[in-house]
Amino acid sequence: MQYANEKLKEEKVFKDPVHRYIHVHDQVIWDLIATKEFQRLRRIHQLGTTYLVFHGAEHSRFNHSLGVYEIVRRIIDDSFSGRPQWNDSERLVTLCAALLHDLGHGPFSHAFEKVFDLDHEYYTQQILLGDTEVNAVLRRVDEGFPRKVADVIGKTYPDKLVVSLISSQIDADRMDYLQRDAYFTGVSYGHFDMERILRVMRPAEDQAVIKMSGMHAVEDYIMSRYQMYWQVYFHPVSRSAEVILVKILQRAKFLSEEGYTFKQDPVHFRSFFGKSIDLQEYLDLDEYILMTYFQMWEKEDDEILADLCDRFINRRLFQYIDFNPAREYRKLGELEMLFRKAGIDPDYYLVVDSSSDLPYDFYRPGEEEERLPIHLLMPDGELRELSRESDIVDAISGKRRTDHKLYFPENLLREGRKKKVFRQQILDILGRTEGRE
Amino acid sequence: MLREHAKIVQFVSMANGVTGRKKLQKMIYIAKKMDFPFQEKYELHIYGPYSEELTLRVEELCEMGFLDEAQEDKGSYMQYSYEVTEEGSRFIRDTGDAPSGLGDCIVRMKEKSSRFLELVSTLLYFDHLPKEEQIANLHIVKNKLNFSEAEIEDAFSFMEELSGCIRQ
Known part of the structure; x- marks a missing residue:
């Protein structure tokens, strides 16, 4: 029997708190899960620094990747199979892409990508195509198979329906992370009737569409997403931890460029501090390694690096105030100057962080928007864009919500003994004068 | 602080205004791919590489009064164009000189259509x-x-x- 079609002698299941069970029938999927690159995902938090706010959020990209695989498996095997618009020869490539879509995430994904200007999608493709265990499994299917999976991830796969299952405004990735993140953070948002959505999802030419009868389940999904973004993903305290994380990495990079001698040679960062990043070094760096460095850097002579690492490890985060860049950018300039006078480097200790989300968007031909809309399949076979049918979705379509915060280390401003006058002025401007909260 | 904002204002100022959100997105992307130091993160969307961060930044710059956004009804869609305000010109006064060669690139990009810039930026997205x-x-x-x-x-x-x- 060809490896591509080989089934396990007995179905294997993973117990999962979100989907109850994750079912594996295919030998290829089983072998991919056992590769070291996939196992590495156990060492990368799904929600980055959020565990510092919601202590349950310790789940990993490993859990999530299995969840996305399970949703796609159910869409294909239960909803699409046997329908004329679905080509069953795409089954394996779709399942593999679902399972492997997050393979290229680095430790604390977003902060890491920001500092080193990386793109996890690019690294996912490099892992699929490079000298890796994952590549060896995929090549057993067919020499060209790793390329096919990489094309789905890179959105350059010719069958756009396949791409849309993993990347669109209603895809398996979002459906898993909303429910999983809600479960692990313990919030009551994020839940929606996925069973219903899967039952009414149908294959169409370029994307999966939803039968009109499932519109309310989709409305619920969009509202869940909206609430999760504002209650969990953009939580100001986890953003504070992320700000510090970014500053640690920026400081370490800066010190390396300046020729600073670290007490322990940061060998794992060599290629990140340099110009070109080696794939093996990329894979070697996970959150366990990063946290080990942070513990070592806590004892570095460089005061900024040591302080930032202490803050991150021991959760001594920056405080924040609401900040409106449009009205208050002059205040920012003044604060920057006062920070310097007070002997505190504003490049590391005064940070504006902005979060923004567009819960749902659509475009019509000729318009300049950029997202593929969700389409409803009407009883007569016509496709209609969701916001034209749903008043609820129409009310939030294309409406971006943005939140700006200004982060600063209040304890450093209060406790510093030197240049107290400037520190007090800063606290006054920030509205943090003693006795005022 | 707000250095990345200043770079965008400087870019629009050097272009003497930009017509079309898509065009602005593609011009900045192409400049970034030409190694000019723009930090906005791009992903592949319907019209090629697109940056949510840039969209947000431009919105903020309009709110700050540094960029002026004008809308023109083109019948089936709205077209947006951007110009630097007087306040914006003051904001970038101390930004420092733009990287050498950027002005020349901007002039050449601005002459091209959005469709052409979409083509160029999409090819550049796959330049590896x-x-x-x-x-x-x-x-x-x-x-x-x-x-x-x-x-x-x-x-x-x-x-x-x-x-x-x-x-050069």
């Missing part, structure tokens, strides 16, 4: 691949735009031209 694969991917992701061979060759020549004006 051999030329044939770049073109093959372009045809997959832009199958409805039917770019001709001549247009694609023009796009590659244009990239060469831009690289040339940076080296």
